[in-house]
Amino acid sequence: MKYLLEITANLTHIVEMTPEDGVDDPNMPYFFRLKCENCDIVSKEQCVYPSEVVYHKRKRVNHVIKCKGCKRVGTVKLVPGSESVFTAAAAAGGIYMPLMMFECEGLVPQQYAFNGGWKLTTDTGEDIMVNLVNGYFAGSEDEYGDNQPVVANVRGRFTPQ
Ligand SMILES: [Zn+2]
Secondary structure: OEEEEEEEEEEEOEEEEEEOOOOOOOOOOEEEEEEEOOOOOEOOOEEEOOOOOEEEOOEEEOEEEEOOOOOOEEEEEEEOOOOOOEEHHHHHHOOOEEEEEEEEEOEEEEEEEOOOEEEEEEOOOOEEEEEOOOOOEEOOHHHHHHHOOEEEEEEEEEEEO
16 A cells, blocks of 8 residues: 655744755665554554665565564555655645555555654755754754744645555
């Protein structure tokens, strides 16, 4: 089953927000939980990189996890290709933009956490590297004055495809 991870946020004085090395960054960590399709138990937070390779029954995936409840093994594969840059226009419209496609077997992804490195491009063309682990970022007022870049109200959702 495929699930598209989509994100939205409020942006102020920022024109674009992407993973640190761009939307197809293979080294971007994805933090989320997995619900077992069989027994509904939700896993602890997992961290998966697109560049990570694990084999399960000779199939190449990015993550393998055994359910703490029913002991069934499920897999996750991150499938690049459908992602878009998150823009100020999307933010202004409250629109969710695709970040990564998840192909899961036996599992339902949920509770995406905005951890890992993000790149913000300000409306003056400056790139700032930030961590959004707290779901919020604000440039220093001393440095930016009235043009203070702010990311707030980050939200992610997994949409079944
Ligand atoms: Zn289970």
